[in-house]
Amino acid sequence: MIESKYIPLVLSWMRGDLKPAEKERLQRLLDEGELDLLDMKEIERTARELDRLPDAEPSGRMSDRFYAMLAEEKTRMQPSPADRLQHWIKALRSRLSPLRVGLAAGIFLLGLLAGYGTNPLLDSRGELQRLQDEVAQMRQVMMLSLIDNGSANERLKAVNISSELNRPEPRVREALIRTLNRDPNINVRIAAVDALLMHASDPGVRSALVASIGRQESPLVQAALADAMLVLQEEGAIEELRELLRQEEMDSTLRTKIQDTITKLS
Amino acid sequence: MVQVKNGDLDKLGLLFERYNRRLFGFFYRLTSRRDLSEDLVQGVFERVLTYRHTYSGEGAFATWIFQIARNLHTDHYRKNSRGGEEDAYVDPDSLSGDLPPPDGDPDFIGTGPDLRLRHLKEALGRLDPLKRETLVLSRYRGFKYREIAEIMDCSESAVKVRIFRALGELRDIVAQLNHEEHP
Numbered sequence: 001m002i003e004s005k006y007i008p009l010v011l012s013w014m015r016g017d018l019k020p021a022e023k024e025r026l027q028r029l030l031d032e033g034e035l036d037l038l039d040m041k042e043i044e045r046t047a048r049e050l051d052r053l054p055d056a057e058p059s060g061r062m063s064d065r066f067y068a069m070l071a072e073e074k075t076r077m078q079p080s081p082a083d084r085l086q087h088w089i090k091a092l093r094s095r096l097s098p099l100r101v102g103l104a105a106g107i108f109l110l111g112l113l114a115g116y117g118t119n120p121l122l123d124s125r126g127e128l129q130r131l132q133d134e135v136a137q138m139r140q141v142m143m144l145s146l147i148d149n150g151s152a153n154e155r156l157k158a159v160n161i162s163s164e165l166n167r168p169e170p171r172v173r174e175a176l177i178r179t180l181n182r183d184p185n186i187n188v189r190i191a192a193v194d195a196l197l198m199h200a201s202d203p204g205v206r207s208a209l210v211a212s213i214g215r216q217e218s219p220l221v222q223a224a225l226a227d228a229m230l231v232l233q234e235e236g237a238i239e240e241l242r243e244l245l246r247q248e249e250m251d252s253t254l255r256t257k258i259q260d261t262i263t264k265l266s
Numbered sequence: 267m268v269q270v271k272n273g274d275l276d277k278l279g280l281l282f283e284r285y286n287r288r289l290f291g292f293f294y295r296l297t298s299r300r301d302l303s304e305d306l307v308q309g310v311f312e313r314v315l316t317y318r319h320t321y322s323g324e325g326a327f328a329t330w331i332f333q334i335a336r337n338l339h340t341d342h343y344r345k346n347s348r349g350g351e352e353d354a355y356v357d358p359d360s361l362s363g364d365l366p367p368p369d370g371d372p373d374f375i376g377t378g379p380d381l382r383l384r385h386l387k388e389a390l391g392r393l394d395p396l397k398r399e400t401l402v403l404s405r406y407r408g409f410k411y412r413e414i415a416e417i418m419d420c421s422e423s424a425v426k427v428r429i430f431r432a433l434g435e436l437r438d439i440v441a442q443l444n445h446e447e448h449p
Contacts, residue, residue: 001434002430002434007426007427008426009421010430011426011429011430024411042437043430043434043437046386046433046436046437046440047385047405047433048400049382050385050386050390050405050433051405052383053295053383053386053387053390055291055294055406056290056291056294056303057287057290058286058287058290058300058304058307059300059302059304061304062286062290062304062307063282063286065278065304065308065309066282066286066308066311069308069311069312069315070275070278070279070282070315073275073315077275148320150283150284151279151280152279152318153276153279153280153283154279157276169303189269200392239445
């Protein structure tokens, strides 16, 4: 057995990064019989073979479980509206003094008068509308760039941004429909169902939601779509839902839910 | 991780994307079970969330998260030992399926490369957990001796001795398994 004191030297030899002085020392130890070259080569061969053992890949389920846990933790961390109001009042009390309030009100009034004197009110409204349009435009661009991101978290953000858009462009709706049908992450797909519901006044979005029922394999997404159909009272979905029921391997809870949805829509 | 500690939980998604495969590979090498390895990765991130306030920011994040991974694996191992519930599951991949072809090594002729690699995998499972963990961190997860010492809470020279001794034991176990099948 190779003595512990020689192990760092032998490991350096195995990695092939011996310095000239170390090479000489190793040679000397081999010559003196302190180290056995055959023994060293066998161990080196074992190390090389270890590198050839195949690696395994995790399934998509692992990622889904992680993001579900993260979403749950984020919901848990969000303070209730009552807590937020209480916190806001507390912060306001600690910051405001009568002198500060008076000063702020005075500056505000002066600004208001000066602004009104230099710009007619109508122009200000036009300016405000222009700014709002620009912000909406920026949000749409951000949403479209994030929706194709490799990270499910970023794509989830993109879907959430789309929910804040009042009048999204057709390409935003198309991106959401594409996400609903093709995104590999179930949470992102479910979020896309909710986002599309907000734009369901568009007949194209309604028919895309209906058509998507038959394309989904995840019971969670199928259940979310069934709920959406109830909200929209979309009778056109009955046939697609009946088609789902023909699947033999369907979970019994989901089957009951789909049957219930069909009854309510009929 | 500092941002996660300060409440920006979205950043944990980034850390997951960066580390989940490395952690899965670490656990898979130790357990040879896909389902258990996935559960343990989930367990690591649950602990990261629970103990995020204890992250000091000193040292590399990789060593911190692998310390958590190691502790989790140790807990799992102890629990199984106490209950006497050894993993009876045999991963089909461990048998042959996706084993790589040999490099033309003449020593493989007659015994078969798949068989030798299978013996090697079995031998890895027979090492004591401490040696197995050290070897896996060194050979598969790309850590330097100094980083492994930090993860294992020992000296760098202890890591080197442990790796070398583990390789020696592997060689002996593989030879014994080979002898048992081809006396």
